[in-house]
Amino acid sequence: MQNKLKFTIDWQKWKARAWTIELNWKTVKTPVFMPVGTKATIKWLILDMLNDPKYLWDLPEINLILANTYHLYLRPWEKLIKDAWWLHKFENWDWLILTDSWGFQVFSLGLGKEWKKLFKLTNDWVKFRSIHDWSRHFFSPESCVDIQCDLWSDIMMMLDVCSPPWITDKKFKQHLRLTHHWAKKAYDHHQSKYDQVKWVLFPIVQWWTNLDLRKESAEFLSKLAPDGIAIGWVSVGESQEEIQKVVEFTTPLLPEDKPRYLMWVGNPEWIKYAIEQWIDMFDCVLPTRLWRHWVYYSDQWYTKIGNTKNKFDHSPLTNTCDCYACKNFSKAYIHHLFREKEMLGATLLSLHNISYLHRMISKIREDILKW
């Protein structure tokens, strides 16, 4: 095994594919769901639960997770993490890390009227405010690569502009061109300054449900994607049909021989659909956030643990999952934890939800290989 990103095509045919990706002496089997560890921790869990048969039972280990550049830059600061022998050591994760850059954070944090106040775009950088103390900061396409290298991200995302859907078409186009201009700068910086063997850089194809712009973006950014490419700026409120249309339209425009990463999608049905469109990588905060609504993934779509009938139900969350939560606890117990506001409830549901998606995707991979 080597540390340069390398793909082995295990199986690929209309309409799905299974790959082995090797990077920095680690292996990832695709399709893959990546749990989100925004601030150097996956909420309600301990990271190495994802590699422990006690918690995932017979499932393959999970060995690729996310972290977020924007958050870790603000706090605790990427130089502090570098001092700690990088993010892997800091958060005690021996496997691969992909870092999202900043776009969605600035967008989602500034959604609404605050949006314009929160950042200012120029041709070469974006100036923005910290959500913590309103202090001023800036990212350039180059500095965003530098920060991610300081974190020692294995797979980095380029800086992009995520503008909200209510701006004018003219502005949309301006932002798209700016994202492309930045992508070129990020690409050149990465090529000239860094060892591309260690750090891999993905551009992010834009733009919302506008197919003309999607086409322009896919065609331009495909040339700046030596190792992989992401489809971003989707799954932020559209209908299933809209997302499917975007995915179906965009994927044929992307390089066939590179991993494709569909950002922010955690709905099981949408993942299944996207895998059939040759998407390889997924991430979403949903599995560690559904507990807020007392909800978990099940074969009946979503199930509410809070339902009164679960109070006396001594059967497991699901009958098809072998995760730690399903194997060892009853609905009645987890219902009790939620009623009593005991944190273990969030832990068990989050563990189950990650396990559920991971199991579903691993099963799809097996099916693809058997085809």
Added chain:
Amino acid sequence: MQNKLKFTIDWQKWKARAWTIELNWKTVKTPVFMPVGTKATIKWLILDMLNDPKYLWDLPEINLILANTYHLYLRPWEKLIKDAWWLHKFENWDWLILTDSWGFQVFSLGLGKEWKKLFKLTNDWVKFRSIHDWSRHFFSPESCVDIQCDLWSDIMMMLDVCSPPWITDKKFKQHLRLTHHWAKKAYDHHQSKYDQVKWVLFPIVQWWTNLDLRKESAEFLSKLAPDGIAIGWVSVGESQEEIQKVVEFTTPLLPEDKPRYLMWVGNPEWIKYAIEQWIDMFDCVLPTRLWRHWVYYSDQWYTKIGNTKNKFDHSPLTNTCDCYACKNFSKAYIHHLFREKEMLGATLLSLHNISYLHRMISKIREDILKW
């Protein structure tokens, strides 16, 4: 091994002792600290972490924890837990469970002016209000034993009266006599109705720092303690000197050949002192609650993780502990988790704190055996 409570005296001499307690085919080595799982979960942890070398490293397994009768009676209801094949199966804990009864809960929840409204005492029972919905309930000494048997507690506590320190001496004495009357009723009920081989029942010696009443209580209740006895109603605000005085005064009055359990004491120095007075068992919520103050046990007494200097400190919480938190994470990382309000911070500190007390006591046991 048998299921009847049995002690093997490993070492006993002025002024400390190390025993092996066998009960229901399980073994506990004393002195022992019992983590508190009030509502069928130990806050911020998964119970079986306490038996997993991944988390406690080379420490002996922890195999005796607490739960609370009052809370589990109100929610989810002891009959529901019985239906789930008892508390062990419900909370997924294969080892021993000790259940506290109700006294301290009613006291602590009704502390202040609400105290009188919250419950009403008669010769045969106590009527009290639920903290959840203000509904009316009652416990008798007998029903309190029944409830604990329904939970399948391995070691049960008798129903007692914990009155606040500001009542008159006359009332104190009345409550003491009532506690003794109840103890006799609980003892008789337990002897006549239940298999004393499976369920062990401890009385609780009262009363605050009043040594005359302590003497009366210790002498009376020692006769109703075939398997062990607790010293209660201490460590609720007294000074170290007062507690030491009570412990030093009370222990010589207790049966020498039975386990002694000092309730609610989690201060490392006080535990050390009490072990030298032949106390065998301890419990306290402190290890899983100190994180609220961003504090953890260390050889420098308590240490604040929130101190600014910890922000850049890449060394572990302590240099003397091998728990999962100390082995894998830095002060800087845990400081970051606290600043970002990430739950993993509470998990890591709680795990460390339980591990710290367990290590300290296990070390004392080794020292006792080597003496």
